[in-house]
Amino acid sequence: MTKSTLRQAYDILIKVYKDNTYLNLLMKKNSHAGVAKIVYGVLEKHYELNYIIDSLAEKKPKLNIRVMLLIASYCLLYLNTPYNVVLNGISELAQSLGKSALKPFLAAITKKIDEKNYQLPKKNNKEYMEVKYNLPSFLVGLFRKDYPNNFEEIINAKSYDRVHIIAKCGDKTVLEAEPTAIKTQTGYFVKNNKEISLLSFLGKATYMSYGSSLIAQSIPIGCGEKLLDTCAAPGGKSVFLAERGAKVTSCDIHEHRVKLISDYAKRMNTKLDNICKRDATKYYEKWQEHFDIVLVDAPCSGLGVLETRRDVIFNRTYQDILNLASLQLTILNNVKNYVKKGGLLVYSTCTIFSMENGDNVEKFLQQNNDFRLEKIELPYQNDGTIQFLPDGKGMGGFYLCHMRRI
Numbered sequence: 001m002t003k004s005t006l007r008q009a010y011d012i013l014i015k016v017y018k019d020n021t022y023l024n025l026l027m028k029k030n031s032h033a034g035v036a037k038i039v040y041g042v043l044e045k046h047y048e049l050n051y052i053i054d055s056l057a058e059k060k061p062k063l064n065i066r067v068m069l070l071i072a073s074y075c076l077l078y079l080n081t082p083y084n085v086v087l088n089g090i091s092e093l094a095q096s097l098g099k100s101a102l103k104p105f106l107a108a109i110t111k112k113i114d115e116k117n118y119q120l121p122k123k124n125n126k127e128y129m130e131v132k133y134n135l136p137s138f139l140v141g142l143f144r145k146d147y148p149n150n151f152e153e154i155i156n157a158k159s160y161d162r163v164h165i166i167a168k169c170g171d172k173t174v175l176e177a178e179p180t181a182i183k184t185q186t187g188y189f190v191k192n193n194k195e196i197s198l199l200s201f202l203g204k205a206t207y208m209s210y211g212s213s214l215i216a217q218s219i220p221i222g223c224g225e226k227l228l229d230t231c232a233a234p235g236g237k238s239v240f241l242a243e244r245g246a247k248v249t250s251c252d253i254h255e256h257r258v259k260l261i262s263d264y265a266k267r268m269n270t271k272l273d274n275i276c277k278r279d280a281t282k283y284y285e286k287w288q289e290h291f292d293i294v295l296v297d298a299p300c301s302g303l304g305v306l307e308t309r310r311d312v313i314f315n316r317t318y319q320d321i322l323n324l325a326s327l328q329l330t331i332l333n334n335v336k337n338y339v340k341k342g343g344l345l346v347y348s349t350c351t352i353f354s355m356e357n358g359d360n361v362e363k364f365l366q367q368n369n370d371f372r373l374e375k376i377e378l379p380y381q382n383d384g385t386i387q388f389l390p391d392g393k394g395m396g397g398f399y400l401c402h403m404r405r406i
């Protein structure tokens, strides 16, 4: 528990809590194992540790003090770090932040935590479920409503110890030779290592979650279909589909994310027909009935991939999910115009709640009687929609729907 480990963990947690910075962006720049252990650990016990801190402090601590206490309590309760080591570390951290005056307060709270001089919420307290599942209570409610029989299994699905990787067309030999490789419908689950990341760096293979790759794989490409990927950044599906022969127009609303698409295509040495900045909620006349296939891999709450996105849960409210569901429907109702008669509209998300998935598709089909659900050619029983659930073996929570324009 060095001074620099604590400081780095502190800086990352502040960015996650205060600025809503994506954890995976922060951790990429900082792969030190000790830092990762503390950061992921605190986030995995967020509700429990905050409950303990609030029950011990007379008034709610400000964010900077709270984060110091979160780190101290995680180290004491889950890493079994000795009290003196934690106290020294946290005092030094306070000093380096110019907060030496806080030392007595930090010492007093830390001592009580070390002595387990606190209580956790009882079953009838409203915080009980939050602490038990490490989720805000409105999310526990949504899980229970949509998955009454298996919500615990879904919430507790562990992250897998392998990453999913797809070989660039015709270049599978290196991955097949990898001893840890397990073949999937689209690529391989492998234990990540330097050789694998080198393959990705060289553009010979690409990391893509298994669910995402199935979504791309489900789209029937025959001979040079014109395909519009409306919400495309960073570009994984666009590139996958272009490699399989589609003529891809790839867009995103944010300039900096459009750049990610060109960088991705360049790294994979794949040609996309057109890459542009476009808001999928705004009508663009030139594209009226122009595409054989339109893909909406929609902005969503990301709650199907919780194990990799522990940060999303603290920054989401019920209203955010309502807003996202409404945005998704607006996008569908705009980009449907770009689908040729007889063409295909594909809708996907990485979430598992009906509000953003089945309810939206139902509303869309009610409002648009020239679209029909069409069976998806994947080895999963379906009538045009598939809800993949997190299974702890590499599958995340993804939703997929195919609608044919008649």
Ligand SMILES: C[S@@+](CC[C@H](N)C(=O)[O-])C[C@H]1O[C@@H](n2cnc3c(N)ncnc32)[C@H](O)[C@@H]1O
Pocket (backbone or CB within 6 Å): 212, 230, 231, 232, 233, 234, 235, 236, 237, 238, 251, 252, 253, 254, 257, 278, 279, 280, 281, 297, 298, 299, 300
């Ligand atoms: C789930 S991500 C897409 C992932 C991508 N399809 C892939 O496979 O790499 C959703 C994307 O939608 C973009 N987005 C959000 N609102 C949008 C809008 N109104 N129009 C176009 N893109 C939007 C976000 O910037 C984000 O890049």
